[in-house]
Amino acid sequence: GAGVSQSPSNKVTEKGKDVELRCDPISGHTALYWYRQRLGQGLEFLIYFQGNSAPDKSGLPSDRFSAERTGESVSTLTIQRTQQEDSAVYLCASSSDRNYGYTFGSGxxxxxV
Amino acid sequence: AQSVTQLDSQVPVFEEAPVELRCNYSSSVSVYLFWYVQYPNQGLQLLLKYLSGSTLVKGINGFEAEFNKSQTSFHLRKPSVHISDTAEYFCAVFSSGGSNYKLTFGKGTLLTVNP
Structure with a gap:
């Protein structure tokens, strides 16, 4: 597609349930990032995928968070046993070259609850 | 480690007035600098970026920013704002070289343009 696509756009879930968020990067972009944006805060780095290299998971806040990426395409971010503090906007971005900025999805x- | 400070969390201005959104960064190595804009209920859109060369960078929608290495600043300016410029603006940095590839963001500045 022309841009980074994320789904769902909105998700309301009960505390303790698992959720799965999806990101479709721009075709040909080898790098994919997940960020979290809490209300009134900047963007918090979560995880980075680059091609077939091992992902950098150093930003994941707890072991309830995990992410996968299939080759250089779709990525899913899974949050298990959700807590109220997980409420945020989760943004995905992709890039063809890390030095030239990222293209973000709508989150x-x-x-x- | 790198960090970004956006000195103003909110900036209210009147339409057609000039505006400056301030950004300071810290990094021990050379940096690339970015400004992103986030309109309500939308993702982030790249406004402009500084990679190298001229320190005055022009972006979309009439915005520009000036990289000042001695003051470690990258302030965003527009000579005359419109109502449609109302949005959250984020400054971001990452350091060139090494394995650092993470954009580090400031906490954002909410620009509100009033009629």
Missing amino acids: TRLTV
Whole structure:
């Protein structure tokens, strides 16, 4: 597609449930990033995928968070046993060259009730 | 480690007035600098970037920014704002070289343009 696509755009879930967020990067972009944006905060790095290299998971806040990526295409971010503090907008971005900025999707707004 | 400070969390201005959104960064190595804009309920859109060369960078929608190495700043400016410029603006940095590839963002500045 022309841009980075994320789904769902909004997700309301009950505390303790698992959720899965999806990101479709721009075709040909080898790098994919997940960021979290809490209300009134900047963007918090979560995880980075580059081609077939091992992902950098150093930003994942707890072991309830995990992410996968199939080759150089779709990525899913999974949050298990969601907590209220997980409520945020989760943004995905892709890049063809890390030095030239990222293209962001519109995000998934997650609300844990 | 690199960090970004956006000095103003909110900037209200009147339409057609000039505006400057401030950004300071810290990094021990050379940097690339970016400004992103986020309109309500949308993702982030790249406004402009500084990679090298001229320190005055022009972006979309009439915005420009100036890289000042001695002051470690990358302030965003527009000479005359429109109502449609109301949005959140994020400054971001990452350091060239090494294995650092993470854009580090500031906390954002909410620009509100009033009629």
